Amino acid sequence: MPRDILAPVTTPQDAITQPAAEQRDDRGPLRTAVIVNPNRVEGLDELRAGIVEQLTEAGWPEPAWLETTAEDPGTGQAKQAVEDGAAVVFVAGGDGTVRACIDGLAGTQTALAILPGGTGNLLATNLGVPTNTIEGVQLALDRGRRVVDLGEVEGQTFAVMAGMGLDAAMVDDAPTRLKAVLGPVAYVFSALKHLNDAEMKVEVQVDDYPVLRRRARTVIVGNVGRLQGGVNLLPDAEPDNGQMDVAVLAPRNLGHWIQTAFAVLRPGRNRVPNMEVLRGSRITITSDRPQPRQLDGDVIDKSTTLDVAVRPDALWVCVYQPDTSEDLTEGS
Secondary structure, eight states: OOHHHHSOOOOOSSOOOOOOHHHHOTTSOOOEEEEEOTTTOSOHHHHHHHHHHHHHHTTOOOOEEEEOOSSOSSHHHHHHHHHTTOSEEEEEEOHHHHHHHHHHHTTSSOEEEEEEOSSOOHHHHHHTOOSSHHHHHHHHHHTOEEEEEEEEETTEEESSEEEEEHHHHHHHHSOHHHHHHHTTHHHHHHHHTTTTSOOEEEEEEETTSOOEEEEESEEEEESSOBOGGGOBSOTTOOTTSSOEEEEEEOOOSHHHHHHHHHHHHSTTOSOOTTEEEEEESEEEEEEEEEEEEEETTEEEEEEEEEEEEEEEEEEEEEOOSOTTSSSTTTTO
């Protein structure tokens, strides 16, 4: 069924518009920390010196400097920063590093400041966060703050999208070296390998609405709508409405894929062929056989189920002013 029949859109209830008092108090500096992925960010010494200089000039103390490791990609470092009293945590790395740090920041008053690095940077793209480090630090100094929802799957959080089926297989098969050279284009080559993969038989349960039974190639649960390369798959997705959009894609041949791709890329589109969109706060996707799954580009274990719960108002993020705008990217 279409979204307006299965799961009608609702407005957020009692949306929070102000973060912790110390985040809004322009009279004093804030304690900060920097979490950096040394394998994804080049010029660490220059990066550190630049951040320290910019914060010092604004009268803020020197940040704690924490590097991720193979054993801990950022969650433990983020928790440590919160325990040490950081009001803002700068994260320099790709989507995987950001997601790991979000696991440690979720549910706290500490704000995430994204300093994009790596390949995707989808959360930064969707929130209008700049790719320039100087501007990223300035966002924190300007104290623009918004609270966004998170999704949770088996105790792991995500801020952008969770997926089951082809999209997860595509992410899993994109070589790291190719991504470093081609960026998001690497995912196109990976996707081509899986266009002829067998369909899934899925059941999609959204909140308490009737179960949707479909043959699908992939199912994506999005907190925001933009994919790699700026493709806006879910233009109505809002990261702060307490719900997530669910795209069920079911192209059956190359012609269907081309038809779907052109519709997604078309400005002002009304409908995308071979795709249904639902919306809700509790989503369970069940497949007839184990499928690859991903959270914000991180592949997790295969399973027959992708069970997503929305955590409303779970993460503070540094954004452009005006931070009271309904559109998080306004002013960027």
